[in-house]
Amino acid sequence: MKILAIETSCDETSAAVVKDGAEVLSNIVASQVEFHKKYGGIVPEIASRKHIEVINPIIQDALDQAKTKLKDIDAVAVTYGPGLVGSLLVGICAAKAIAYSQNIPLIGVNHLEAHIYSNFIKTPQSTSPLVPQFPFICLIVSGGHTMIVLVKDHGKFQVLGRTRDDAAGEAFDKVARFLKLGYPGGPIIDKLAREGDPKAIRFTRPMLGQGYDFSFSGIKTAVVNYVSKQKADSGKQTADVGASFQQAVVDVLVEKTVRAAQDFNCATIALAGGVSANSLLRKDLEQKAKKEKMKVLIPPVWLCTDNAAMVACAGYHHLQQGRISDLCLRAVASLRLV
Numbered sequence: 001m002k003i004l005a006i007e008t009s010c011d012e013t014s015a016a017v018v019k020d021g022a023e024v025l026s027n028i029v030a031s032q033v034e035f036h037k038k039y040g041g042i043v044p045e046i047a048s049r050k051h052i053e054v055i056n057p058i059i060q061d062a063l064d065q066a067k068t069k070l071k072d073i074d075a076v077a078v079t080y081g082p083g084l085v086g087s088l089l090v091g092i093c094a095a096k097a098i099a100y101s102q103n104i105p106l107i108g109v110n111h112l113e114a115h116i117y118s119n120f121i122k123t124p125q126s127t128s129p130l131v132p133q134f135p136f137i138c139l140i141v142s143g144g145h146t147m148i149v150l151v152k153d154h155g156k157f158q159v160l161g162r163t164r165d166d167a168a169g170e171a172f173d174k175v176a177r178f179l180k181l182g183y184p185g186g187p188i189i190d191k192l193a194r195e196g197d198p199k200a201i202r203f204t205r206p207m208l209g210q211g212y213d214f215s216f217s218g219i220k221t222a223v224v225n226y227v228s229k230q231k232a233d234s235g236k237q238t239a240d241v242g243a244s245f246q247q248a249v250v251d252v253l254v255e256k257t258v259r260a261a262q263d264f265n266c267a268t269i270a271l272a273g274g275v276s277a278n279s280l281l282r283k284d285l286e287q288k289a290k291k292e293k294m295k296v297l298i299p300p301v302w303l304c305t306d307n308a309a310m311v312a313c314a315g316y317h318h319l320q321q322g323r324i325s326d327l328c329l330r331a332v333a334s335l336r337l338v
Contacts, residue, residue, distance in 0.1 A: 001018065001020055001074045001075075001316065001319075002017055002018070002019050002025070002066075002068060002073055002074050002116050003017070003018055003074060003075050003076070003077055003092065003107075003167055003310070003312045003315050003319070004062070004070075004073045004074060004075075004076045004077070005017075005018065005074070005077040005078065005109075005286055005308040005309065005311040005315055006055075006059065006077070006078045006079070006091040006092050006095050006096065006112060006308055006311070007078075007079045007082075007091065007111075007114070007306055007307060007308040007310075007311045008051045008055065008074070008079065008087045008088060008092075008093055008144075009082070009083030009084065009111045009140050009306060010042060010047065010078045010080070010084055010087060010144075010306060011031070011032040011033070011036060011042050011047045011087070011221070012029050012031055012032065012048070012305065012306040012307070013029070013030040013032075013051050013054050013055055013058050013090075013091075014027070014028060014029040014058065014306065014307045014308035014309075014311075015028050015055075015058045015059045015061070015062035015063055015281045015308050016062055016173030016308035016312050017063065017065075017066035017068050017305065017312070018121070018312035018316065019118070019275060019307055019310060020222065020316065021064075021120065021313050021316030021317060021320075022120060022121055022313065023042075023278065023311070023314075024122075024214055025062075025066035025068065025124060025167070025240070025311040026061075026062045026063070026065035026068075026272075027062070027065040027308060028058050028061045028062045028268060028308075029302075029306075029308075030050075030054050030058055030063065030260060030276055031120065032047060032050050033183075033184065035050060036183065037182070037183050039183075039327070040173075040183050041173065041177075042084070043169045044084045044086055044087070045086065045267060045285070046259055047084055047086065047087050048065075048087050048089070048090060048161075049226050049252035050184070051090035051091070052090055054222045054326055055090055055094050055338075056092070056094070058097075058265025059094065062144055062236070062308070065172050067201055067290060068222070068279070070098065070243075071102065073098075073102065073104060074100075074105075075102060075104050075105040075106075075107055075315065075324075076098045076099050076102075076105075076106055076107070076257065077089050077095070077096045077107040077108075077109050077311050077312055077314070077316075078094075078095035078106070078107070078108060079091060079093055079109055079110075079111045079311055079327075080092055080108040080109065080313065080325075080329055080330065080331055080335070081110065081111065081331060081333060081334070081335030082109075082111055082112070082144070082145075082332065082333060082334055083109075083111055083144075083164030083331075083333060084333065085196075085333040086331065088331035088332075089331050092108075092329060092330075092331055093195040095291035096327050096329065100326070100327060103183040105324045106324065106325045106326065106327065106329060106335070107315040107319060107323070107324055108325040108329045109239050109311050109314045109315050109318065110335055110337060111259060111306075111335075112140055112145060112147075112337045113155075113157070113273035113314050113337060114310040114313070114314045115140050115142070115273050115310060116138050116149065116151060116270065116272050116309050116314075117141065117313040117317070118155075118272055118299040118304070118307075118309075118310040118313070119132050119138070119270040119271075119272060119297045119299055120132060120302040120313050121141055121303060121309060121310065121313050121316075122181065122235060123299075123300055123303070129149045129164070129183055130198070131296060132151070132268060132270055133267075133268060134152060134230075135150060135151060135152045135153075135264070135266055135282065135305070136261075136266050136268040136270055137150060137160075137248075137257060137260050137261040137264065137266045137268070137269045137270070137298075137317070138151050138153070138246060138265075138267065138269075138270040138271070139150070139253060139257045139270070139271055139272070139274055139276070139284075139285075140267065140272045140273045141167070141168045141169065141271075141272075141273045141274075141275040141281070142168075142169050142232065142273035142274040142275055143167060143169030143170055143172075143173065143184075143186075143222060143274055143275070144167050144168060144169070144170065145160065145162070145319040146163040146167045146168045146214050146273075146275075147159055147160075147161060147162040147163070147167075148160045148161045148162075148212045148256060148257055148260050148338070149337065150260070150264055150266070151270070154315070154320075154321065155205070155318070155323065156322060157300065157337055158338065159337055160212040160260050160264075161211060161212025161213040161214065161256065161338055162213060162214065163213070163214040163215065164214065164215045165215055165216065165217040166211055166216040166217045167216070168214070168216055168249055168253065168275050169185075169186055169273075169274055170216070171216040171217070171219060172184075172185040172186040172189055172218045172246075172251060172275070173185035173186070174188065174208060174220050174254055175220055175223050175242075175245055176188050176189055177243065178192075178220075178223065178224055178227070179223075179227070179238055179242070181238075181242075182192050186274065186275055186278060187275070187277070189242045189245070189246055190259040190277075190278050191278065192238070192239050192242040192243070193239065193242045193243035193246045193247075193280065194243075195243075195286075196238075196239030196240040196241070196242055196243030196244070197239075197240050197241040197243055197244070198244055198246065198247035198280075199244070199247075199282070200243065200244050201226060201238035201240060201241060201244035201245075202244070203219055203222045203223065203226070203244055203245055203247075204218055204219060204222050204248065205251055206218040206219060206252070206254050208251070208252055208255060208256075211306045212238075212256050212259075214252060214253075214256070215248060216252075219245065219248050219249060222248075223241060223245050225270055226241065227241060228301070237261055243281050243285070243291075245281055246278070250280050250281045250284050253281060253285075254284050254288050254326065255288075257269060257285065258285075258288050258289060258292055258294070259290075261292075261294055263271075263285070263293065265323055266294075267293075267295060268294065268295045268296075268297065269289055269292055269294055269295070269296050269297070270296075270297040270298075271285060271298045271299070271304075272299065273277040273304065274303070274305045274306070275300070275304075276298065276304045277301045277305065278305040282298055286298070286299075290319045291322050
């Protein structure tokens with residue numbers, strides 16, 4: 001079974017063809033980073049216009065790379081939320097047109113659910129050949145979302161904790177902007193931190209021992225206050241600030257995730273979302289979980305950021321359970337996982 005998937009929830013335009021929910025035949029991603037970089041963040045109007053410009057060529061590229069034609073596609077899956085409503089609409093309209101013209105099922109997919117399913121995709125680059133066994137804990141950590149999810153079965157989720165203010169990726173972007181490092185902040189700070197001392201500054205770890213919810217605005221404020229007082233403007237000082245900030249965020253993410261796995265008797269932890277590409281998070285989570293004799297699933301970096309392959313994988317399991325949408329599918333900017 002071949003599923004064509006479309007992802008346009010934010011600033012990446014992506015289309016993919018995936019066979020039987022696991023084998024990626026193609027996964028094309030067009031990034032808009034260069035267009036938003038000068039603004040220090042994503043401009044929704046620009047994002048939606050760029051999606052309109054490239055959506056058709058991206059879909060055709062995905063079909064060509066998969067050596068597949070539309071008539072050979074069994075269903076089309078598309079992200080319908082959460083995300084930027086203008087961006088979502090572009091992908092949804094394209095998916096509806098394909099589903100209607102080819103008389104094939106349309107499958108609306110939650111973007112957060114799709115990130116979880118990035119761990120079900122088989123790739124030679126995967127850090128682990130494991131297939132998730134239910135139940136397991138998934139840490140979804142990105143620019144717009146940070147949450148710990150108990151995955152009980154296909155389509156059955158329980159959100160154990162989420163951020164009460166800034167998402168982890170949002171905090172990375174804001175700190176990078178304050179330090180005048182550029183955009184996007186996550187990869188920049190990850191690289192910079194390798195030159196700094198993560199123990200140089202002891203930044204706060206908000207809510208570390210309090211439930212499973214997160215709060216990252218306090219860490220961001222602590223960085224701003226420290227730099228303002230110390231006037232940390234040299235390269236070495238900035239590297240220490242970046243490394244110490246990153247360590248504080250990762251410590252909270254890892255501690256709460258592993259504790260959730262222990263509390264709910266889960267032997268497996270999965271990582272998902274754009275910030276899961278962070279090298280320190282990947283390393284520390286694996287080390288902490290190993291000490292607790294838990295397995296960790298981490299997608300390859302290209303499956304961490306927004307992409308259509310994960311949407312196709314989630315769509316496949318929707319279809320297997322008979323959960324399909326109709327042509328009245330709407331964009332839901334604030335769609336929740338449960």
